[in-house]
Amino acid sequence: MSISVQNISKSYQQLKAVDAISFEVNEGELFGLIGPDGAGKTTIFRILTTLLLADEGKAKVLEYDVVKDYKSIRNSVGYMPGKFSLYQDLTVEENLTFFATIFGTTIEENYDLIEDIYVQIEPFKNRRAGALSGGMKQKLALCCALIHAPKVLFLDEPTTGVDPVSRKEFWQMLKRLQQKGITILVSTPYMDEASLCDRIALIQKGKILKIDSPQNIISNYDKLIYDISSKNTHGLIHDLKNYPSQYSVYAFGEFIHYIDSKKDFNPSDLNEYLEHKKHSEIIIQPAKTSIEDVFMDL
Amino acid sequence: MNREKIIQVENLTKEFGDFTAVDSISFDVYKGEIFGFLGANGAGKTTAMKMLIGISNPTSGKAIVAGYDVFSQAEMVKKSIGYMSQKFSLYDDLTIKENITFFGGIYGLSRKRIKEKIAELVEELQLQEVANHLVGSLPLGWKQKLSFSVALLHEPKIVFLDEPTGGVDPITRRQFWEMIYTQANKGTTIFVTTHYMDEAEYCDRVSIMVEGKIEALNSPKKLKEQFKVDSMNEVFLKLARNIE
Numbered sequence: 001m002s003i004s005v006q007n008i009s010k011s012y013q014q015l016k017a018v019d020a021i022s023f024e025v026n027e028g029e030l031f032g033l034i035g036p037d038g039a040g041k042t043t044i045f046r047i048l049t050t051l052l053l054a055d056e057g058k059a060k061v062l063e064y065d066v067v068k069d070y071k072s073i074r075n076s077v078g079y080m081p082g083k084f085s086l087y088q089d090l091t092v093e094e095n096l097t098f099f100a101t102i103f104g105t106t107i108e109e110n111y112d113l114i115e116d117i118y119v120q121i122e123p124f125k126n127r128r129a130g131a132l133s134g135g136m137k138q139k140l141a142l143c144c145a146l147i148h149a150p151k152v153l154f155l156d157e158p159t160t161g162v163d164p165v166s167r168k169e170f171w172q173m174l175k176r177l178q179q180k181g182i183t184i185l186v187s188t189p190y191m192d193e194a195s196l197c198d199r200i201a202l203i204q205k206g207k208i209l210k211i212d213s214p215q216n217i218i219s220n221y222d223k224l225i226y227d228i229s230s231k232n233t234h235g236l237i238h239d240l241k242n243y244p245s246q247y248s249v250y251a252f253g254e255f256i257h258y259i260d261s262k263k264d265f266n267p268s269d270l271n272e273y274l275e276h277k278k279h280s281e282i283i284i285q286p287a288k289t290s291i292e293d294v295f296m297d298l
Numbered sequence: 299m300n301r302e303k304i305i306q307v308e309n310l311t312k313e314f315g316d317f318t319a320v321d322s323i324s325f326d327v328y329k330g331e332i333f334g335f336l337g338a339n340g341a342g343k344t345t346a347m348k349m350l351i352g353i354s355n356p357t358s359g360k361a362i363v364a365g366y367d368v369f370s371q372a373e374m375v376k377k378s379i380g381y382m383s384q385k386f387s388l389y390d391d392l393t394i395k396e397n398i399t400f401f402g403g404i405y406g407l408s409r410k411r412i413k414e415k416i417a418e419l420v421e422e423l424q425l426q427e428v429a430n431h432l433v434g435s436l437p438l439g440w441k442q443k444l445s446f447s448v449a450l451l452h453e454p455k456i457v458f459l460d461e462p463t464g465g466v467d468p469i470t471r472r473q474f475w476e477m478i479y480t481q482a483n484k485g486t487t488i489f490v491t492t493h494y495m496d497e498a499e500y501c502d503r504v505s506i507m508v509e510g511k512i513e514a515l516n517s518p519k520k521l522k523e524q525f526k527v528d529s530m531n532e533v534f535l536k537l538a539r540n541i542e
Contacts, residue, residue: 036467037438133340161384161464163338163493164531165538189465190494204467233500234479250472253496253529254518296468 001063002027002152002183003048008057010043017043019206020057025185025199030178032197033187034291040206041187042082045156048185049079062151075103078145082156082187084137088130092121092140095129096147103148113180114143117173135166142173153177155186159193171196191292202295209298214291221294223247226267227255227287230279239277243270250296257287259297302329304456304487305350309359312345319345321510322359329455332478332488334498337507338538343491344460346507350489351458352376364455377405380449380457384464387445390434394425397433398448405452419447439470446477450486457481459490463497475500495531504530506537513537 003025010018018040025031033041046052048061050070059066064073086095096118100107111118121139124132129140138158145153155174159167171193178184186197194200195214202209202217210217230236233256240249240258247261260270267284274282287293305327312320320342327333337343348354350363352372361368364378388397395416402412420429423443433441442462449457459478463471475497482488490501498504498518505515514521514537518530525533 036470037465039467135339157465161339161461161493163341163538164495164534165338167493168535189467191468234483237476250469251475251496251500254499292468 001025002029002061003031003185004058004060005044005048006058008044008047008054008059010040010047010052010054016206018047018054021203021206021208022057023201023208023211025183028178028181028183030174030184030186030196030198032194032200033185033203034189034191034194034200034295035187035203036189038205039203041203042156045079045081045154045185045187049077049154050074075148076150077152077154078148078150079154080141080145080156080158082158082160084141086129086137086141086144089128091126091128092132093125095140096143099144100147105148107147110147110149113149113177114146116176117146118143134162135169138162138166138170142170146177150182152183152185155184157187157189159188159190167193191290191295194291200291202291202298204298210294217291217294218289221289221297223259223297224265225287225289225293226258226260227252227283227285228258228270228274229255229281229283230274231281232279235277236274236279239274239279243273248297252287252292255283255287257293258284303327304329304331304364305333305489306362307350307359308361310346310349310356310361311358312342312349312354313357318510320349320356323507323510323512325505325512325515327456327487327489329487330482330485331503332482332490332501334501334504335489335491335507336498336504336534337491341507341538342510343507347458347460347489347491350375351379351381377452378455380452380454381460382445382449382457382462383460384442384462387441388433388448391432393432394420394429394436394444397444398451401448402451407452415451419444423447439466439474442466442470442474443477446474450481454486456487456489459488461491461493463492463494471497495529495534498530498534506534508538 001024006022007020008018009020035041047054047066048059050066050073061073062076096107117139121136159170174184199213201211236256237249240246240256245260245262247259250257271282271284303326308324309322310320311322335343349356349368350361352368352375355369363375366374368375398416398419399412402415420426463474478488503517504521505512521533525536527533
């Protein structure tokens with residue numbers, strides 16, 4: 001077991017940011033905390049990286065206790081906070097050297113671990129970190145979190161605000177790091193990234209709603225979702241919401257996702273209703289369930 | 299179709315030293331349209347947007363926004379548009395009412411009008427219970443909805459939204475888009491950037507910037523046909539794959 005969390009709670013004044021959360025992350029696993037802003041993800045990261053004390057509960061990282069053995073944890077984990085926290089006035093190379101020195105190592109010693117990623121930012125190694133683009137900052141931050149060859153990597157929303165291309169590349173890098181035996185705990189508000197994790201915890205308002213593999217979460221979802229579209233999308237949402245047996249209606253990319261509350265729901269009845277409402281080019285077809293659908297129904 | 303052009307951009311260019319951030323882009327946006335302005339990080343979106351809202355001067359080229367030239371009539375442009383950025387939204391240590399009053403004042407609304415607007419927004423966004431709370435204490439989703447409404451206080455013809463839904467939960471994200479649709483139906487033009495490709499599908503037309511240039515511009519449906527793929531995500535990956 002690389003990470004074990006038992007009944008951890010943390011409040012900030014009135015607000016219960018984390019509410020009796022428990023989960024375990026196996027060695028070598030890529031585990032995702034999936035949830036929106038304010039769910040409590042950052043608080044969990046800060047407790048596990050020994051930067052914040054929990055009010056209640058126990059947590060261990062690599063069998064070290066987060067309170068008692070905090071120094072051992074700090075030496076053996078890498079942490080990439082959500083907010084860019086490298087030195088903006090230092091160059092790319094200076095930042096990396098700085099972090100290596102703090103951990104008593106050198107860039108050369110662990111170069112093989114960061115090589116894949118570092119070669120992409122090396123052409124800019126004399127540029128100040130503050131002047132890098134979002135995607136490059138993120139790569140530098142990852143290099144800095146890896147430079148002391150940690151056994152566990154904590155990544156707090158590494159892809160927030162990052163474009164789809166860079167996000168894809170970032171996840172490919174994570175997979176390669178995982179193959180090198182590093183355990184990774186990563187958080188994200190992007191539901192499509194959930195499917196790239198081995199297991200995920202869906203989290204909202206300080207509570208874990210579900211823990212399982214993305215495949216199981218999707219296949220255990222027992223409602224049938226329909227993709228619906230017509231020429232007038234905005235009107236379609238409105239009319240579907242007024243359909244008597246509707247269970248939920250929400251936009252999903254180019255289609256509306258529709259779930260009916262009746263077991264014996266007949267799509268052709270709905271088609272008739274929409275035609276009556278003057279919709280044209282109506283499409284009603286079974287949809288593929290995604291993590292986002294499950295999340296929205298929790 | 300005879301549609302009113304509310305934004306006209308011709309060969310708009312911005313250079314920083316020998317780096318061309320925006321490279322001679324041209325496009326039009328129509329009244330009441332939801333226009334998605336996409337691109338990878340560093341593609342030049344923010345620079346282009348800054349020129350369109352009158353806070354950065356073009357190196358060359360021309361842009362007319364709401365009938366005003368962004369270079370010679372920048373102040374008139376600013377008065378005719380709304381702008382919402384994820385970073386500089388509202389004042390965390392003012393209450394909701396104070397924020398509305400403050401921005402109403404900046405936009406030159408009368409006291410009476412500000413009072414009406416406060417009542418209207420509090421009702422519309424159901425903020426009755428928190429109207430006197432500090433904005434800093436609100437969840438991100440609420441803040442985003444409120445700052446969208448504040449960007450619309452002076453009833454601008456166009457509103458520019460810079461990644462309005464980053465980090466927001468899936469339900470709030472959709473509620474936010476319903477607000478966008480409602481506003482567009484009232485005739486307000488929406489110019490929006492996002493990294494969520496499902497949101498790109500909600501736009502009437504979408505442009506994709508790659509290395510300072512607009513590489514594609516069409517409705518999501520036509521773009522998918524053009525690139526022979528099933529989703530906007532794939533369109534984006536195809537176009538932007540060659541960078542970095």
